[in-house]
Amino acid sequence: MNQVLSGVIIAGYAAAGLFFLRFWRDTHDRLFAIFATSFWLLCVQRILLALRTPGISGENVAYLYLVRLAAFVLLLVGIIDKNRKSAN
């Protein structure tokens, strides 16, 4: 069951990322490029999670942290960037 859900999530993140990519192409708004990258990073994290050898507990593996962290830090960067530009 876990594997099925894992696959669904991987596909879901990838699809959402594609939509954000299209919005970036249409609007040239950097926020969407950031969201696309962020969602694809979450997709990658899920793939790494699915590929890891069972027996390693939970998500307590360093590289998984970093990918997840990068994805969410990117979202924060996007929000900050959006608010810096609107200062004019």
Next chain:
Amino acid sequence: MIARAIYILCALTSLACAVLLLRGFVRSRARLLLWSGLCFTFLCLNNVLLYVDVEVMTQVDLSLLRTIPVVIALGLLLYGLIWEVK
């Protein structure tokens, strides 16, 4: 220790996105914002459950329970992206 900080940061970031999007929905009535706001709400829940699973209830494995909010989150988001954007 660092892991804890990362989980909290992730939870707060998804919460921030959820709040901004839902606030935007209230202002603009653009339905995409409702679905994406709910998406980030469930992603926040996922991050909170991750924290609980790893740091608090270490004896119990919540991995299956944790995954369900993500599926819901992405389902809502994709529904909005497909149906609400012309």
Next chain:
Amino acid sequence: MTSPVSADLRAFLHEYVKSVEQAEILLLLFRTSPREWNAVKVGRELRVDAVSAARRLSDLHLGGLLSARSDEDALLYWYEGAYDPLVRELSVELSERPTAVISAIYAPAPAANEVRAFADAFRIRAKGDST
């Protein structure tokens, strides 16, 4: 290949500026603000047809970018600070990157409102707040 102008400017142009001539008229009144102009004077200054200038001025007025009053038998227009940051940005961009601005003016409609609303939701202070 020049990079496109900012998303905000693009939305502004799509909403309010339909031609390069209209942009030039707007910027003329912006530069000389708060001086009042009528269509004939604008036509002479920019070397365009006065009838066309009159139509552009009227469109800009209807869009809320220019203020107007009638005086004797002519309509006088002036710029009073509407959308000041965007007009200023247009002025800079048109002198530095005219091709990018021209393609933005004549580009097809930007993505649906939903997508714009998504991006705008992430502004912590709503668009239009002057504080």
